[in-house]
Amino acid sequence: MAANAQGVAEAPFVWHPATTAEAVQLKASLGAEGVFAAGGTLLRTQWESGLAAMPNHLINIGAIVELQGLQLDVGSGRGSFGAMMTLSDIRTSPIVNTRFPLLTEAARSIAAPSIRNLATIGGNVLSMVGDSLPALLIYDPVLHWHDGSSGLEEPLSDWLSTAAAHPAWKERLLLSVSLTEPALDSNTKRFVAYHKVGRRDAFTPSVVTAAFSIQLDPDNRLRDVRLAFGGGQTIPHRLETVEQFLIGKPADKKIITEVYSMIVEHYEPKGDAFVPVSYRKKAAANLIASELWKAAR
Ligand SMILES: Cc1cc2nc3c(=O)[nH]c(=O)nc-3n(C[C@H](O)[C@H](O)[C@H](O)COP(=O)(O)OP(=O)(O)OC[C@H]3O[C@@H](n4cnc5c(N)ncnc54)[C@H](O)[C@@H]3O)c2cc1C
Numbered sequence: 485m486a487a488n489a490q491g492v493a494e495a496p497f498v499w500h501p502a503t504t505a506e507a508v509q510l511k512a513s514l515g516a517e518g519v520f521a522a523g524g525t526l527l528r529t530q531w532e533s534g535l536a537a538m539p540n541h542l543i544n545i546g547a548i549v550e551l552q553g554l555q556l557d558v559g560s561g562r563g564s565f566g567a568m569m570t571l572s573d574i575r576t577s578p579i580v581n582t583r584f585p586l587l588t589e590a591a592r593s594i595a596a597p598s599i600r601n602l603a604t605i606g607g608n609v610l611s612m613v614g615d616s617l618p619a620l621l622i623y624d625p626v627l628h629w630h631d632g633s634s635g636l637e638e639p640l641s642d643w644l645s646t647a648a649a650h651p652a653w654k655e656r657l658l659l660s661v662s663l664t665e666p667a668l669d670s671n672t673k674r675f676v677a678y679h680k681v682g683r684r685d686a687f688t689p690s691v692v693t694a695a696f697s698i699q700l701d702p703d704n705r706l707r708d709v710r711l712a713f714g715g716g717q718t719i720p721h722r723l724e725t726v727e728q729f730l731i732g733k734p735a736d737k738k739i740i741t742e743v744y745s746m747i748v749e750h751y752e753p754k755g756d757a758f759v760p761v762s763y764r765k766k767a768a769a770n771l772i773a774s775e776l777w778k779a780a781r
Contacts, residue, residue, distance in 0.1 A: 514540075518543050575591035622695050626639055675698050691716060693714045
């Protein structure tokens with residue numbers, strides 16, 4: 485392996501563990517010198533833009549069978565997505581589309597097909613700002629890790645709220661993400677939508693990514709309201725204050741007008757030099773208000 489004057493490898497040494505135990509063991513022995521690589525699409529972008537240095541060792545987790553595919557338990561409505569499942573596989577899976585349609589839509593909206601053929605759900609989640617996250621947050625997602633000695637489970641929302649401040653997770657291997665289908669109450673209708681709003685330039689991060697799931701009962705009252713937002717550098721999250729406000733309310737003009745103002749007040753996106761916070765708030769509020777109108781009609 486050739487090294488430059490700073491002792492950093494010009495091309496990393498690539499390891500190919502066959503099991504999760506082997507991968508975690510490699511990471512433990514290589515420490516910060518070794519980085520897990522799934523599809524490599526985000527890592528590549530980070531190296532090219534100078535956001536991260538190319539490491540001396542890459543631990544390619546692509547051949548580990550335990551990290552592949554989708555396991556579905558029809559009885560409990562629970563689906564377990566292997567961390568190495570690609571966004572293309574998710575986008576084209578009829579089962580995912582039937583059970584978790586927001587995830588199908590999210591996968592469709594991410595990058596171009598050539599990238600989606602490599603990019604994994606695990607890598608998208610661990611980017612902390614991936615466009616799959618608002619869709620995943622609708623389905624009570626749980627992350628399953630291998631931490632070297634045992635398995636570890638953690639709700640995705642807990643991990644998202646602490647990941648930036650507590651980077652200990654970088655030593656672990658993400659095994660899978662499990663989702664649960666929301667139960668449909670009798671006599672109610674479910675409405676779901678996923679939107680990614682971006683600028684016209686190719687490959688710029690989205691301005692707002694929103695996922696929406698509600699049920700309407702026969703009296704046109706809202707049940708089981710779930711709203712999640714992300715986009716740009718905003719860490720995706722559910723807007724629980726607004727969800728609680730909407731539950732039991734009628735889907736009418738007065739409530740939709742109120743919910744617009746509430747989203748503008750409570751949603752706290754990150755702005756940047758191109759798209760200010762105020763614009764992102766209004767875009768998010770408009771998306772939800774328009775979906776409520778459609779459902780009410
Ligand atoms: C041209 C282009 C366009 C893009 N457009 C979008 C877009 O529209 N929306 C979007 O959300 N993203 C986009 N991306 C970013 C990227 O493609 C996705 O986030 C992708 O899902 C990352 O997955 P990956 O498998 O390639 O991750 P990798 O690059 O392999 O890994 C990403 C990070 O996660 C870690 N990691 C990966 N898997 C595991 C695991 N199982 N356990 C522990 N650590 C792990 C890696 O160490 C690394 O730090 C784009 C990228 C490119 C190059």
